[in-house]
Amino acid sequence: MEAPPVTVMPVTGGTINMMEYLLQGSVLDQALESLLHRLRGLCDNMEPETFTDHELVYLLKGQQGNPFILRARRSLSHPTAPWHLRYLGQPEVGDKSRHALVRNCVDVAASHTLPEFLNEMGFRLDHEFVATGHIFRKGALKVVVSKLSRILVPGNTENTERLSLSYLVELSVLASAGQDNVSEDMRSFAEQLKPLVHLEKIDPSKQRH
Amino acid sequence: MQQREEKQLEASVDSLISRVSHVKNALHSFIYKLENEYERLTWPSVLDNFALLSGQLNTINKLLRNEKTPSFRTQVIIPLLLSPDRDEDLAKLTEQRVPVFSHEIVPDYLRTKPDPEVEEQEKQLSAEAGRIGPEVAQKQIQTLNKLCSNLLEKLNNPRDDRDADTAGRQNKPSFNPADTNALVGAVAFGKGLSKCRPPGPVAPGHPGQGPMMSGGPTLQQVTIGGTSGQQAGMGGPVAPQQQGQPGKMPSSIKTNIKSASSSMHPYNR
Numbered sequence: 001m002e003a004p005p006v007t008v009m010p011v012t013g014g015t016i017n018m019m020e021y022l023l024q025g026s027v028l029d030q031a032l033e034s035l036l037h038r039l040r041g042l043c044d045n046m047e048p049e050t051f052t053d054h055e056l057v058y059l060l061k062g063q064q065g066n067p068f069i070l071r072a073r074r075s076l077s078h079p080t081a082p083w084h085l086r087y088l089g090q091p092e093v094g095d096k097s098r099h100a101l102v103r104n105c106v107d108v109a110a111s112h113t114l115p116e117f118l119n120e121m122g123f124r125l126d127h128e129f130v131a132t133g134h135i136f137r138k139g140a141l142k143v144v145v146s147k148l149s150r151i152l153v154p155g156n157t158e159n160t161e162r163l164s165l166s167y168l169v170e171l172s173v174l175a176s177a178g179q180d181n182v183s184e185d186m187r188s189f190a191e192q193l194k195p196l197v198h199l200e201k202i203d204p205s206k207q208r209h
Numbered sequence: 210m211q212q213r214e215e216k217q218l219e220a221s222v223d224s225l226i227s228r229v230s231h232v233k234n235a236l237h238s239f240i241y242k243l244e245n246e247y248e249r250l251t252w253p254s255v256l257d258n259f260a261l262l263s264g265q266l267n268t269i270n271k272l273l274r275n276e277k278t279p280s281f282r283t284q285v286i287i288p289l290l291l292s293p294d295r296d297e298d299l300a301k302l303t304e305q306r307v308p309v310f311s312h313e314i315v316p317d318y319l320r321t322k323p324d325p326e327v328e329e330q331e332k333q334l335s336a337e338a339g340r341i342g343p344e345v346a347q348k349q350i351q352t353l354n355k356l357c358s359n360l361l362e363k364l365n366n367p368r369d370d371r372d373a374d375t376a377g378r379q380n381k382p383s384f385n386p387a388d389t390n391a392l393v394g395a396v397a398f399g400k401g402l403s404k405c406r407p408p409g410p411v412a413p414g415h416p417g418q419g420p421m422m423s424g425g426p427t428l429q430q431v432t433i434g435g436t437s438g439q440q441a442g443m444g445g446p447v448a449p450q451q452q453g454q455p456g457k458m459p460s461s462i463k464t465n466i467k468s469a470s471s472s473m474h475p476y477n478r
Contacts, residue, residue: 024389024392024393025384025389026384026385026388026389026392027383027384028382028383028384028385028388030381031381031383031384034383035383057399126399127399127402128402129395129396129399129402148392148395148396150401150402151402163391163392163395163401163402164388164391164392165385165388166384166385166388166389166392168389168392168393168396195383196383196384197383197384198384198386202389202390202393204393204394204397204398
């Protein structure tokens with residue numbers, strides 16, 4: 001993985017030191033309606049939320065070792081909303097007793113000049129994509145069902161091509177470090193989505209090649 | 210003979226009064242509970258109250274049907290005196306419910322037939338029923354019976370439909386593990402997303418992208434596809450060392466970010 005180990009990161013104290021617990025899966029387009037229906041039943045009673053986001057992934061190549069990654073996201077459906085800058089740490093997948101992937105996570109809202117700022121800092125855009133989908137919540141649990149599209153002409157979010165015939169399904173919780181009991185809640189929630197979707201902890205490094 | 214009948218009537222009226230007062234008390238306490246203890250009232254206790262009422266009404270019905278009870282139907286009550294003035298005794302007897310025995314309320318309290326409006330409605334209904342010919346009526350009865358039996362069948366055998374439904378769902382896969390892997394790879398590394406960006410100028414007209422790309426023409430586009438993708442892209446003096454330490458990042462990078470950010474930050478502390 002490219003990001004530095006969590007231990008060398010200068011993020012400490014307060015609400016900054018949050019961990020993201022993550023389970024991932026996918027659902028075929030034709031089964032999407034059934035999944036949304038089930039999620040509407042399982043999750044908090046709220047207005048159905050949809051989103052269309054443009055994510056830009058930036059790299060900073062250091063003097064040595066792996067590049068440092070930051071993810072900038074902006075909403076295409078709400079152009080005036082602030083940008084969202086996110087750092088994701090090295091995922092920990094080895095612990096068998098934990099049912100979810102865990103990684104350090106820092107979320108910051110940013111102004112619209114974020115791309116220029118990152119660029120001035122030496123970050124370079126690596127890739128970008130458009131995610132369109134639905135958000136559900138159940139207490140602290142967040143479920144995002146999204147369609148990923150690649151951007152054909154760099155920077156032009158109108159001209160896209162879908163990546164696959166499936167929707168990505170992500171179940172995540174933000175918690176402070178050490179609250180491993182949330183992964184239990186996640187597992188029991190994931191159980192209720194079977195056999196429609198199998199949410200698992202997937203080691204992203206295995207998907208690299 | 211007449212005296213005995215009178216005595217019997219009196220006794221049965223007395224027992225009826227006591228039964229009715231039981232019902233009244235039960236109703237009273239139930240209403241009190243509903244009005245004052247509704248916060249901690251549980252559904253089972255509400256059901257208990259209903260059961261009590263229904264049992265008491267049943268005993269009254271039994272009492273009235275008993276052979277020993279003289280038929281109250283044959284007894285006639287005639288209002289002898291009507292007065293528009295307040296009657297304290299009557300008010301006390303009826304717990305302040307009926308303070309006067311006047312021409313206005315007597316028809317309501319001594320009524321033995323339904324209200325005139327109800328009677329009118331009943332008449333209309335029976336007239337309507339009489340208009341329908343026997344054949345039409347038979348047909349309607351058959352249709353209703355058919356509907357009812359169909360509905361009953363559906364309610365009694367829901368399993369067939371349900372099983373067919375789930376079987377149909379199980380046969381069709383709802384997800385594809387290969388797609389899962391592709392999507393996870395895409396969000397994690399941009400796998401499958403176009404990452405080959407020409408270092409030259411980007412299509413104009415898109416805010417935010419132009420200056421970003423033109424700002425660093427000497428920096429080659431970096432790919433993060435593992436070691437194979439790691440090129441010595443940085444033209445600086447530091448690039449060649451990076452191959453040696455995969456996976457570990459020395460803390461110098463941290464300082465690098467810090468210094469970069471502090472130099473950039475307009476509100477330096």
